[in-house]
Amino acid sequence: MTDAMPPAHLCRSVVLVGMMGSGKTAIGRTLAARLNVPFVDSDAAIEEAAALTIAEIFARDGEAFFREREAEVLRRLLAGPPRIVSTGGGAFLAERNRIAIAEAGVAVWLDADLPTLWDRVRQKDTRPLLRTPDPRATLAGIFAERAPVYALAGLRVPIDRHASIDETTQTVIDTLLTRPDILESSS
Template identity: 60%
Template structure:
């Protein structure tokens, strides 16, 4: 966006499956827009002084999801930023409504093989701690994709796309939303 200046009016909320690149793309996007990058999972971990896996074991998924809603609502009511959410955050109708009302949901859509290649060697995903994590991921994908499709905007991920390519693609789709991103010429 050389020669152009962008002003963020509403928070950009990145949604999608684990491994879609929400955190990496979010950081790059925030840097380009010179706004804060926030991660709802990181905020929950900080508040609970426990990892997400520990919260799931100690308090259960329902407890975690309630805290997730509280954190997302709080972050959306702060300064406009780029917000990365956990893979399950957008599944709750209340979260989708809050995000749509106060920000814009951008779905980073990736196919199952790409997601698996990115998450299969990580042990930080509590939902994949099963006998067959690939099958579990496939089930999550099958049930979650129709809900992610309700996002305001969609950006397809490709295995050959760099983080920078993805940030550019998100900025391109945001051009259709002047209520979120105002672009003007420098000078």
């Protein structure tokens, strides 16, 4: 079961990157609990600081303003002790964010395919980038544009649409254990 993992020590922060709907927040929470380290969702931190939702920030101030706040929050989160950070889908696109993540830890790309992503996001109205006449086509375009950038992440975890959160979290842990500079097994 999931508690069978030998103790491990997180040496550097792990930043989960990938498309909206790839599971960054759900996997991040479970991963942090399993490793007994803090979890932070960068979008939630931005919303808290602004006292607005991401959608409200996009509507009021635009995407460029949001991306500036996102970079600031990410740098602040990475300055602290090792933790698990889940990012918004666009955070990894900025080179400055990729550099900051690589300096503080490792980016882990949760690589979900387009049908899985669509199944997960199509019923949600909290995705400002999908507020278009054809959200599925918009998602496909975003996916095609971003996948090559996500491929620059230090580690990649393919997402099995049928795997549970615990199973996927274990896959992430197994992947992290290939990098003892990030996650050091205590056994």
